[in-house]
Amino acid sequence: MQECELLLKRLREIVDRPIRIMVACGIQNRVIMQNRLREQLPKELTLVAGPGCSACVVPAGYIDVFVRIAVRPDVITASCKDVLNVPGSQDSLASVAAHGAHIIEIATPLDCLKLAKANPGKIVVYPAVGFEASAPSVAEAILEAAEQGIDNFCVIPSIRLLPPTIDQILRDSCLRIRGLLCSDHLTSISDTRAYTRLAKKYSIACCVTGFELSDILRGLLNMVMQIRRGEASYDNQTAEYFSSEESERIRQMVSGVFFITDTLWRGLGIVAGSGFVIRDELALYDATKRFHIRFSEEDPLRGCACDKIISGRALPPDCPSFGMACTPEDPVGPCMITNEGICWSYFHFSNVVETETE
Numbered sequence: 001m002q003e004c005e006l007l008l009k010r011l012r013e014i015v016d017r018p019i020r021i022m023v024a025c026g027i028q029n030r031v032i033m034q035n036r037l038r039e040q041l042p043k044e045l046t047l048v049a050g051p052g053c054s055a056c057v058v059p060a061g062y063i064d065v066f067v068r069i070a071v072r073p074d075v076i077t078a079s080c081k082d083v084l085n086v087p088g089s090q091d092s093l094a095s096v097a098a099h100g101a102h103i104i105e106i107a108t109p110l111d112c113l114k115l116a117k118a119n120p121g122k123i124v125v126y127p128a129v130g131f132e133a134s135a136p137s138v139a140e141a142i143l144e145a146a147e148q149g150i151d152n153f154c155v156i157p158s159i160r161l162l163p164p165t166i167d168q169i170l171r172d173s174c175l176r177i178r179g180l181l182c183s184d185h186l187t188s189i190s191d192t193r194a195y196t197r198l199a200k201k202y203s204i205a206c207c208v209t210g211f212e213l214s215d216i217l218r219g220l221l222n223m224v225m226q227i228r229r230g231e232a233s234y235d236n237q238t239a240e241y242f243s244s245e246e247s248e249r250i251r252q253m254v255s256g257v258f259f260i261t262d263t264l265w266r267g268l269g270i271v272a273g274s275g276f277v278i279r280d281e282l283a284l285y286d287a288t289k290r291f292h293i294r295f296s297e298e299d300p301l302r303g304c305a306c307d308k309i310i311s312g313r314a315l316p317p318d319c320p321s322f323g324m325a326c327t328p329e330d331p332v333g334p335c336m337i338t339n340e341g342i343c344w345s346y347f348h349f350s351n352v353v354e355t356e357t358e
Contacts, residue, residue, distance in 0.1 A: 007220075008041070008217065011041060016228075019044060020179075024050035028052075032047060033348070037217075049315070052162070057160060060089050061088070066083070069293065071096050077101065079126070079127050112126045119152070124154075129159070131159070131161070139256070141155075142278070142285045143253070157258070157276055161260070163194040165265060167201075172313075180207075205223035206234045206235070207220075262275065267310055305320075
C-alpha cells in the first residue's frame with residue numbers, strides 16, 4: 001500500500017488541469033471501485049468507463065440466437081459463466097436452463113471437444129463471447145475439431161474487437177477524453193499499432209497496465225505525465241510479452257479461422273470492422289450457418305442508460321434505474337449482470353448506493 005500512497009501523492013501534486021481518462025477494462029473498473037479510487041484521486045482527474053465488458057456488449061438479438069439454439073433437443077450448450085444471465089428479448093440461457101434446456105458451464109472452448117466426444121448423439125454449441133483476446137482459444141478449438149474429425153461441435157461467433165469501437169466513441173469530441181487505460185488481456189493479440197494510431201489520431205495518452213491497484217495508478221501517472229508533456233503515445237507497462245514469432249503465429253491462426261466484419265454492439269449500434277465471422281471453409285463449425293439462424297440487427301434498450309455508460313457519457317448513478325429498478329438480483333441492463341460490468345461494481349462498492357438505501 002505504501003507504493004499506492006506514493007503514487008496517489010504524486011498524482012495530487014502534478015494534476016493541474018481537468019483530465020478525463022477512459023478505463024476500457026471491466027476488471028480494472030472493478031478494482032477502481034473496490035478500492036474507492038475515484039474518491040482519492042485529485043478532483044480534476046475524472047475516470048469514465050468504456051465498453052470493456054464483453055458480456056455487457058452482447059446485443060439482445062445475439063442472446064436470442066443463443067437461446068433458440070439452446071432449447072433444441074439435439075443440442076448441448078456449453079457456455080462460460082458470464083454469459084448465462086445476460087438477458088435477450090425475453091429469456092437468458094439461465095432462464096431456459098431452468099426449464100430444461102441442456103446447458104453446461106465450462107471454462108475454455110477446448111472443453112467443448114471433450115463434451116462432444118462424450119455425447120456423440122448431441123451437437124455441442126459454444127457461444128463464443130469475448131474480446132479479441134478470446135479469439136485464439138476459439139480458433140484453436142475449431143481447428144482441433146477439424147483435425148480430429150469432430151463434427152458435432154460448433155460455435156456461435158460473438159467475438160468483438162475493441163480498437164474500432166473505441167475509435168468510434170472517441171469521435172465525439174464532447175467527451176473530452178485525454179487518456180485511455182487498457183489491460184493486457186484486451187490487447188494481447190491486437191496490433192499495438194492500432195492503439196498507437198488512436199493515440200495520434202485523437203491526441204490522447206494510451207497506456208496498458210495490469211489489474212492491481214498499483215498497476216492502475218502507475219498507468220494513470222504515466223498518462224498524466226504524457227499529457228503534461230504534450231505527448232500522444234502508446235505505452236505498454238505489462239511485464240508479459242509474446243515473442244514476435246508467437247504473436248505472428250497466433251494472428252495467422254486467428255485469421256485462418258475468422259475474417260473481420262461489421263458487428264452490432266449493445267448500446268453502441270453497428271461498429272465497422274469490429275467483429276469476427278467464421279470463414280466459409282469452416283462453416284460446419286459455425287452454428288448460425290448450421291442451424292440457418294441470423295442475428296437481429298436491432299438493439300432495443302429497455303429502461304437503462306448502458307449505451308451512455310459504456311461510451312463514457314455517463315456513470316451508473318446517472319441512470320434513473322440504477323439501484324432502484326435495476327439491481328444485480330433483478331438487472332434491467334447488462335452492465336449490472338456480471339462483476340466486470342461497471343454498474344455491478346458501482347452497486348457493490350459505491351457509497352452512492354449505500355446512501356440511497358440507508
